[in-house]
Amino acid sequence: MNFFEQQDHARRQTRTLIILFTLAVIAIVAAVNIAMALVWSWTQTGYVPGMRAYPKGFFATNTAITLALIAGGTLIEMFNLRDGGDAVAKMAGGRLVAPSSTDVQERRLLNVVEEMALASGIACPKVYVMDREDAINAFAAGYNQDEAVVTVTRGALTRLTRDELQGVIGHEFSHILNGDMRLNIRLIGLLFGIQMIAGFGQHLMDFGSSMWGARNRDDKGPSGRAILFVTGLALLAIGYIGIFFGRLIKAAVSRQREFLADASAVQFTRNPDGIGGALRKIGGLSRSMQLGSRIQHPNAEQLSHLFLGAPRTSLTSGLFSTHPPIQERLRRIYGRSVDVLDAPELPGDVASPDARLADIPYAATGFAEAERPSHWVAFGSEEYEARTLPPEIDSAVREPHAACAMVYALLLGEAERDTQLGILEKEAPQQASLVPFLAEAIGRLPKSARLPLLDLAMPALKQLPDSAKDALLATADRLIAADNKLTLAEFVLQTVLTRRLDPHAGRATPVRYARLEMLKEDCKVLLSLIAHVAAPGAGVPASALFANGAKRCEELALSASDLKPVAALDYAQVKIALDHAHQLAPLAKPALIKALLAAAGDSDPMPLATADLLRAICAALEAPVPPAVAATYTNYHWDQV
Known part of the structure; x- marks a missing residue:
């Protein structure tokens, strides 16, 4: 099952x-x-x-x-x-365990929970002790x-x-x-x-x-x-x-x-x-x-x-x-x-x-490909080198206000940096001075660490009062809009952040669509986006990737001619499509995810941009990350007690 x-x-x-x-x-x-x-x-x-x-x-x-x-x-x-x-x-x-706890037993518990969360591609849960x-x-x-x-x-x-x-x-x-x-x-x-x-x-x-x-x-x-x-x-x-x-x-x-x-x-x-x-x-x-x-x-x-x-x-x-x-x-x-x-x-x-235990990547606690059941995500691949988070990042993801600064640092660009820092001086003066420091530390990490960092910061961010969460989301939106455009990386971060921190997201989503064919136009949008993003890394035309995805969903009756051109796509459409897909019946979601994976191509490893987008889509659908996507991310551990 x-x-x-x-x-x-x-x-x-x-x-x-x-x-x-x-x-x-x-x-x-x-x-x-x-x-x-x-x-x-x-x-x-x-x-x-x-x-x-x-x-x-x-x-x-x-x-x-x-x-x-x-x-x-x-x-x-x-x-x-x-x-x-x-x-x-x-x-x-x-009793809520602070993400920054230094108690040895609590630190061990937090590390184990973080391992599981990173492996499954979901937000790290809060941890309580009785x-x-x-x-x-x-x-x-x-x-x-x-x-x-x-x-x-x-x-x-x-x-x-x-x-x-x-x-x-x-x-x-x-x-x-x-x-x-x-x-x-x-x-x-x-x-x-x-x-x-x-x-x-x-x-x-x-x-x-x-x-x-x-x-x-x-x-x-x-x-x-x-x-x-x-x-x-x-x-x-x-x-x-x-x-x-x-x-x-x-x-x-x-x-x-x-x-x-x-x-x-x-x-x-x-x-x-x-x-x-x-x-x-x-x-x-x-x-x-x-x-x-x-x-x-x-x-x-x-x-x-x-x-x-x-x-x-x-x-x-x-x-x-x-x-x-x-x-x-x-x-x-x-x-x-x-x-x-x-x-x-x-x-x-x-x-x-x-x-x-000896320092090992999270993958060492996973299970072999041959033993992997279809409904569980992978813990990664054991050939990945284990890395340790820099102390400043490790501290930031565990404290609420520093975690906010880390989110802003993830959104900091090059060309628009001065404008963004000006926004932060006005909107988040407490974090403004910390953001460039954290951005520099994040810049030394592989790009595959960006979304896992956001997952790790979730317990700290969720300790914020609702007003502070709203302020965080609003400030993040202003940072994204600083250059009057929305990049794919910004869209991914915004999607994951909103899904996990918006107080109105995910509480009691009704099932409004029993079958995938009820969302044919939305599926066109999502498949087209994946195909265009994956095409450069896969070395094949976007139309061929779109056709691969369409074959996995025969009930949609799509063909390569249904591919939407890049000029016809915008992120507002994508957000609407994701909201609708979130309201699919549980047994209708696997077909969509399999189609999206097919449209991503057969590259091994999967290009990071494609994996990030699929990870954001899974977050929007409240579904675990497929093994092919999880394998893209390098595994991290720190003070693995």
Whole structure:
């Protein structure tokens, strides 16, 4: 199953979630009406149950109140989670790790996350640590891959080796790339809504217990205090229907995805002992300290379907468990039964430079071409020489305001430099003096490092308040417009930057186009652009490259004559085409990307300009970078702890 099939599977699981949620609501409404009917009967002395005896609108009122509680709870929780991954991480008690952190264990974690992000061509996620949790666990959360966060427990930092930590992060990147995260956040909101009845019942019980109730005038029947208490007790009991359905829904959508994420972690790292070792230590920690993957935070149950391992033990295991048994997961990873491992806290200097692995490029943690599954991006090719980032660049990508200066430095030109620096003196005086210094340092790096630098700077840039992000994007636009033209390099940087920092981009993009042929004109624009950019490096006419791309999408019925001339293309058209392509159904996107790759030619390695453009298009489509594109970029590492 490839990346796009996984995305489509996530969408179909959303439909399953809606069906199960609807069944849960129907069951709760029916139970509330039955319970309220019995309470009403109890309050009427000598009453014989019968529909005619109920007040007018009795059942309609019960139903309306129940639906209002469920809908209100869902909307409130979804509003609370409007910040996506950040909100979920804070809900679990996570602390944001500063990209500039000098803590050895946190530095090791940040480096591993950066490796995975660069390899997959996505923005580097923010990283959180749950400081009060000694168990081994982790989760990824967010509405899309451009605003994802990765959260790990303190126990994962102190008890796992670098390989094991890398396996855990690979597992979480699977959830980021396969479309699980948005579904998981929706699940939190929906389940909170259907469990609102229990909360309302608890409040009625508390109020009934504390109030001074009086009997009816004829001193017959139960007191108001008793009525409230019994009503609350009934609703609290009914609330467990919501809990039952909640567990059922979470089990229905999460268990198989854990198996897939485990397999993907092995494929990512080419090392079963990475994720396998982490799971074995979870098993050993459960046996020796009754800790394992257990999370102490009170929101652990609500977030249980997000975690690497089950955060709470429960009597309702098996069918209703959100996670498969550890031994079954290990059997699938190793192909046989294996013993669990002890998980003592490792020495404090385990991640220090003296104890680190030998300096190797990111590619060394990738997997061989023959073993590469079609839905995962490559970590590069092992023949690339590993390079270390200059200290000034390494520092700049980890601090928010310096990262802004680095973005401006990436946009600094030669002919228009004085004009651009004048814009910066006015628009960004705090960064203006730093920009030329960083531009000089960037100039000493290969051009293939430019987009990876932007990926690395994303966690720092995302720490900026929305107003500062808007100012950054506006200033970047002014720098680009300084010479009254838009170059390909500027368009690529602008596209990636906007997709990843614009607060309105990528949050809840609807699927408006089910088939690629619905975007025939947009496909002409994108294929024509790629063909014209790739033609000089490929040494063949743009029309031939366009025809190659058209052959990969027979449903479009395009030919070489449909190639748009350079004069007929402008970047406004391209932006519109990318916006439309972003709204394609998941299973329609692979055909477009394959066509674009075909139109890029067969050059090996792929020319940087072509690779940059394809990387920007993938960012706009929220798709991982294909191996042929990823192989263009030199791999970097720094203080690989």
